[in-house]
Amino acid sequence: MRLTVPIRAVFGLEIRTLLRDPRTLLISVVLPIVLIPAILIAGDWIESREARATEALSFRVAVEGDRVDLARALLLRVGDETPPGAGRDPTSRFQFVDLEEPGEALADARIDVVLHAMDYGTWMRGVEDGSVDPGPGGPPGEFDGAPRLQILFHSDRTSSREGAQALRRHLLDIREVRRDSILLAAGFPVPTDEVLVVESVNVAPPEAMEGAQLGRFLTLILLGLMTLGGSAIATDTLAGEKERGTLNTLLTSAARRQEIITGKLLAIMAVAFAIALIQILNLWLFLGLGIVDVGGALAVRIPPEAALLLLVLYLPAVALVSGVLLLTSAYARSYKEAQLYLTPVLLALVLPAAVPMLPGISLQSAILLVPIANLGVAVRDLLMGDIHIPSVMTAWAVTALAATWVTRRCVLAIQDENLLLGDRSQEEHTGGEGLFRKQVLVWVLVLWGVKILWDFNIPVQDLRWASLLGVGLVFGLFPLVVIRRFRLEPRRALALRMPHPGVWAGVLLGVPAGILTVLGVFQLVDTVVPVPTEMMESLGQALTPEAIPVWQLLIFVALVPGITEELTFRGVVLYGLRRRFGPVALALVVGLIFGIFHFSLFRIPTTATLGVILTAVTLLTGSILPAMVWHTLNNAAAVLASRDMLPGIDSEWLAEGVGWGWSVSGLVALGVAFAVIWRFRTPYPEVGPPRVG
Structure with a gap:
């Protein structure tokens, strides 16, 4: 133009207004x-300041236990045996303090680190009576009979945490140097020319x-x-x-x-x-x-x-x-x-x-x-x-x-x-169902903001409380607030009606088929945006912690979301949007909204796919109950698979990818499941824009 x-x-005019x-x-x-410029200058200043602060930082250390002599001998030799190129003499970073009760001093922040030195017998007795933490290696192991050094610190204090890390690094360096010295002194049987030195060199x-x-x-x-x-x-x-x-x-x-x-x-x-x-x-x-x-x-x-x-x-x-x-x-x-x-x-x-x-x-x-x-x-x-x-x-x-x-x-x-x-219609002045149809996306946006603020500002460590409050309370209250605010009829707004009995056969077939289909979507997304294995493992550990019994996981990971999330998304959200879109577009929109509420980038496509499936089931049956059962069984299967409690399916198989053959088979089975549901359909009423004339 x-x-x-x-x-x-x-x-x-617009530029002058600006x-x-x-x-x-x-x-x-x-x-x-x-x-x-502010980022560049501040970044350079912070980096140099942190480097100077780290170099100047020193830590207060106390030594206790029945092998104090060994610990002190090691610490006194740190400076003499520091590996070449290690920089500053590490002994200058540690101030050794003599105390009668180092544990109390550590708790009161009078010192930063306690080095607990024990012989093997003392360590084993402490492990047996619970007074000593066996550490990640656990008893007994490769070094049975060797003395133990444990570094005690408070992770909630920066000086204590960094002091423990610094002390551990230096002790490990000294262990390497002492090991080489002992081997050489004992006449290491392998000729020097047969020893391989492994180095990593970044050639980028x-x-x-x-x-x-x-x-x-x-x-x-x-x-x-x-x-x-x-x-x-x-x-x-x-x-x-x-x-x-x-x-x-x-x-x-x-x-x-x-x-x-x-x-x-x-x-x-x-x-x-x-x-x-x-x-x-x-x-x-x-x-x-x-x-x-x-x-x-x-x-x-x-x-x-x-x-x-x-x-x-x-x-x-x-x-x-x-x-x-x-x-x-x-x-x-x-x-x-x-x-x-x-x-x-x-x-x-x-x-x-x-x-x-x-x-x-x-x-x-x-x-x-x-x-x-x-x-x-x-x-x-x-x-x-x-x-x-x-x-x-x-x-x-x-x-x-x-x-x-x-x-x-x-x-x-x-x-x-x-x-x-921006004309306002009669419904917006009178309120009620018509007003809710016009404002439903605004209410969804408000709910999305509440969910973000809750998840990122009210951290709950226990999965059970996180599910009960962050999922059950938020998604359970939202439909009630909307129904009361807009004076909706609850049974219609929540699609609380019994479907045809034949629908349940399609639901039972559709759950495993839907899981395979969603896993196929994940594999497809993974080819575009690869998901690190560590991220998947941490997500699995967060959603199915080993410390929580399976029956409790089934309640808080499967049942609570299966009911409350459906009341929100296949309940009032679907009800409010039903007149804006045709059936296909409505399923896609509600499914996408469902996916966006799962904030991890790689989870949005998979949860959106599940959301589309559940919305389609609700539209075909005119009832929210099949979607609730489907959602609950889907999450329950994930819980049981994570604990290797499903026949022929374990967490390793799922983590490695089910393969395209299984995903295509799941998609075909999902089509059969929907054919069964279609055969016994009782469609959701009043879907699509009203016809004029």
């Missing part, structure tokens, strides 16, 4: 200018390592700043003008609607582009010209041609972010509502930007087709000096196509009179 006079006028608002100017202009160029560190989070920072800066103008440009009524005046002018929306979009793009340009100039000035002498992981040099290429790479992201923000403002009916939408929009934009931080992600994979994520990986590779031109061009084109589609949606949005003007 040609830049007509109305487009230029709308663009100029420059007159100090708060918007601060977020959109000042913050981006100072953020990167320094610029590649430094570029990888910067490239991992550069896109995340830029997308976050562009979203925040662009939202400062986007929330006011449509949503704010709707609330003030000034949009009506603008629509009555000679400018066409397409010209109005183009001018506003260009204003947001100008802000986002300025932010990207400022950050890249900052990187070139401070890192390329070496204005800030950044050491360590960020000591990367960015020449002018690399800075220019970065700017070109980020152009589609600028357009995509601007279009999403303007579209969000179009759907919001007020300034406050637009601000409420900002949190999920920010999350949706920055999550793909965090993909370069994950290990094992390559641009020569399916990530190439994911907008923003592909640019982030391309930028990381560029800063590492590893550029694959065809892949970079494809990533640029994919994100540009996504930006074009979003821009097209913005143009279509202005054709909806009610959406553009």
Whole structure:
């Protein structure tokens, strides 16, 4: 489109409004200018300060036990036998204190570490009567008969924790040196020329390592700043003008609607582009010209041609972010509502930007087709000096196509009179079910915010309490609050009705089939965004702790979520959205909402798939009960598999991947299960937009 006079006028008006608002100017202009330099300078200062503090730090140590003589002899020789290149004499880091009750002094923080030295007999007796911790190795072991040194510390105190780590490192170093000395003195039988010295040498160029560190989070920072800066103008440009009524005046002018929306979009793009340009100039000035002498992981040099290429790479992201923000403002009916939408929009934009931080992600994979994520990986590779031109061009084109589609949606949005003007219907004035249908997504967003605040600010160590409060209480109260607030009829809102008895056969077949299908989805996602094994193991340990009996896990991991989460998602959320979408779109939307409430990035696709399945079951049966049973049995199977209590299935088999054959078989069986449910269907009432006429 040609830049007509109305487009230029709308663009100029938006920019002048931005420059007159100090708060918007601060977020959109000042913050981006100072953020990167502040991070670089502060990072360099903190790194050097921590290095000096660590070097100067000393720890108070007391020695106790029946082998105090051995411990003191070792500690006195630490300085003499420090391995070459170890740096500062370690004995200067430890102040040895003589105390009658070292344990009490450690508890009172008068000392940092206690070194408990025991002979083997004392240690074994202490282990047997419970007065001595056997340690991770446990009794007895390879070193039966050897004296024991135990380092006692308080992990809640930094000085105690770091002192224990430092003392352990130095004692292990001395053990290596003493072991070599003893072997040589005893006439080590293997000739020296037959001994293999194993060394690890990192041969990666320094610029590649430094570029990888910067490239991992550069896109995340830029997308976050562009979203925040662009939202400062986007929330006011449509949503704010709707609330003030000034949009009506603008629509009555000679400018066409397409010209109005183009001018506003260009204003947001100008802000986002300025932010990207400022950050890249900052990187070139401070890192390329070496204005800030950044050491360590960020000591990367960015020449002018690399800075220019970065700017070109980020152009589609600028357009995509601007279009999403303007579209969000179009759907919001007020300034406050637009601000409420900002949190999920920010999350949706920055999550793909965090993909370069994950290990094992390559641009020569399916990530190439994911907008923003592909640019982030391309930028990381560029800063590492590893550029694959065809892949970079494809990533640029994919994100540009996504930006074009979003821009097209913005143009279509202005054709909806009610959406553009934020008109309020009769239901919104009278309240009730009609009002809930219009506000259901806002209520879901509020619930999502409550869940985030709860999970990240009220940590509960015991899984049982975490399930009872963080899942049972939150998702159990939400339907009750909604039903009371909007005066809904509980049986209809929660779909509390008995399905046809034949449905249960489909449910029993569908549970194992659904598990195999979801595992197949996980394998598919893992090919795009590989999930570290350690992350999966820690998640499994967190969800099924060994210390909790199986019957309790079945209650708190299977039954509580199976009931309360269904009351929320297949209950009131499905009820509120049923008139907005057709059956297929409704299942996808409710399933996606269900997945987003499981915050781990790699869990969202799998839980969303399960959510789509459960929503489809509810729509076919018109009842929430099959979804409750399905959800509960699904979680129960996961608990039993983690304890190797399912015949033919164990946790190792699941961890290694079930294989594509099993996943395809599960998908076929899932189709059979839905065919059974379809045969006995009693559909959910009143699904889809109301027909006119």
